[in-house]
Amino acid sequence: MKRSLYFGASVIAVSGTALFAQAQADQTSFNFNGQDFTITRAAQVNLEAVARFSAPDLSCEGKCLSPMVAADGVDTIGELDVMTFMTQAVANGSGLIVDARLPENRSIGFIPASVNVPLPTMEAENPFRQDILLALGARALGDTLNFSDAMDLVVFDAGPGTTDAQRMINNLLDAGYPAEKIKYYRGGMQVWTALGLTTQEQPS
Amino acid sequence: MTTANKPAAPNYLPMLLAIGAFSFVVGGAVTYQIVKLTGGQTAPLAETSMPETASPEVTRAEAPTTDVSSLINGLDLQSAATALIVVEDKPAFKPPQPETILEQSSLTALKQGVLSGVLEVGTTDDDRLALTSTDGSFDMENAKSLIAQAASNGALTVPEGLDTEAGDLDRNTLLLAVVQQSLEAGNKREQDAARNLREQAFKSSIAQTTAINGARYYTVKPGDSLAYISLQFYGSPSAYIEIFQANRDTLTSPDQIFIGQKLLIPSV
Numbered sequence: 515m516k517r518s519l520y521f522g523a524s525v526i527a528v529s530g531t532a533l534f535a536q537a538q539a540d541q542t543s544f545n546f547n548g549q550d551f552t553i554t555r556a557a558q559v560n561l562e563a564v565a566r567f568s569a570p571d572l573s574c575e576g577k578c579l580s581p582m583v584a585a586d587g588v589d590t591i592g593e594l595d596v597m598t599f600m601t602q603a604v605a606n607g608s609g610l611i612v613d614a615r616l617p618e619n620r621s622i623g624f625i626p627a628s629v630n631v632p633l634p635t636m637e638a639e640n641p642f643r644q645d646i647l648l649a650l651g652a653r654a655l656g657d658t659l660n661f662s663d664a665m666d667l668v669v670f671d672a673g674p675g676t677t678d679a680q681r682m683i684n685n686l687l688d689a690g691y692p693a694e695k696i697k698y699y700r701g702g703m704q705v706w707t708a709l710g711l712t713t714q715e716q717p718s
Numbered sequence: 719m720t721t722a723n724k725p726a727a728p729n730y731l732p733m734l735l736a737i738g739a740f741s742f743v744v745g746g747a748v749t750y751q752i753v754k755l756t757g758g759q760t761a762p763l764a765e766t767s768m769p770e771t772a773s774p775e776v777t778r779a780e781a782p783t784t785d786v787s788s789l790i791n792g793l794d795l796q797s798a799a800t801a802l803i804v805v806e807d808k809p810a811f812k813p814p815q816p817e818t819i820l821e822q823s824s825l826t827a828l829k830q831g832v833l834s835g836v837l838e839v840g841t842t843d844d845d846r847l848a849l850t851s852t853d854g855s856f857d858m859e860n861a862k863s864l865i866a867q868a869a870s871n872g873a874l875t876v877p878e879g880l881d882t883e884a885g886d887l888d889r890n891t892l893l894l895a896v897v898q899q900s901l902e903a904g905n906k907r908e909q910d911a912a913r914n915l916r917e918q919a920f921k922s923s924i925a926q927t928t929a930i931n932g933a934r935y936y937t938v939k940p941g942d943s944l945a946y947i948s949l950q951f952y953g954s955p956s957a958y959i960e961i962f963q964a965n966r967d968t969l970t971s972p973d974q975i976f977i978g979q980k981l982l983i984p985s986v
Contacts, residue, residue, distance in 0.1 A: 607929070653920075653985075655916065655917065655920040655953050658917040658920050658921050658953075660920055660921055660923055662923060662924050662925060663927055663929075
């Protein structure tokens, strides 16, 4: 009995170390739009950056805290899933990491190889919404859309303290985007930087 | 969006049938009186009393049908197969005329089914787009064999692009093409229904393409015909010509495609 407990503990320890190693030592490298990207984990966390992403958004009313699930059928994912998504879907062109923040917030820093699709552009009133959906791979017959060729998306925003990504996901669903093609990275910039993961400031 | 465009189910059908039955009884009684009075002149008088009836074999016996689906299910193969070509020249559906209800053929029954929303383009069990019966009341297999028979006995000229990669007739798509084209040639309501069918097909298509240098390529699958591929990407079998023209370097005929072939799908 005691022996098996020791064994169990050591398995947990080993797998825990393995995960830690994967996130820290193993860097994530991939190619997006002909450019090479590498995500590493810094030994020291940039607290100043974390503070900037965590500053309350003055335009936001209420608590502005994200729910754990953004919408029915949309999976909420973590950092390791985002990195897997980068090396697979983003690298082979079938997926895109979508930053739902406004451009002025994005300029503080963003996840490498992500693209900015600000929340207002996906609102029903925007006359160019269909053009954006076509750019994401949808096919159109007049106003009718087909999403069979649409890209898989990972949507993020500043983090759990904002609701841009959640609202963006619901706008996408309203436009007909299939829930199974959307993933919600709830951690956003707040958690990404708090973990010391690579960010980008200048548009590549 | 599609639901909004969907034509409302005609709830006046029972009323029309009642009117039809009533006028039949009155007309029958009147005719009987006239026949009694005039003796031998039966045929010309009977013709003038029902001028719109195009098929002479359509009799009162078939009229009391209450739903459109049983019209097609109850038809005998031979008369329906010939009726398919005749029906193209017939006047479009006019709700106020009881004669139209009496005018029965498989195609009008199918068109009625589409107009009433009982028939729409959906996905079959094997994930293929086809005209499907939303409540299961239409016998689609019967409709397909009717159309195949009309095609084989020369009553219906099969358009180009409807041969599958295996060289068979694509009966599903032929049936849809005939119904869609007939609706497109009809009145405003029928044209709306045709557009609705196009949107349903376009929306429910699960066909995927591969992007090569910004262009979309589709890989031919078992059972595909060029018209079916066109249905998947443009909502209509008749746009096959667009795909054929865009692939003239690899296609010699719209009826010769093979599994695994990569076809450029031009954007419209």
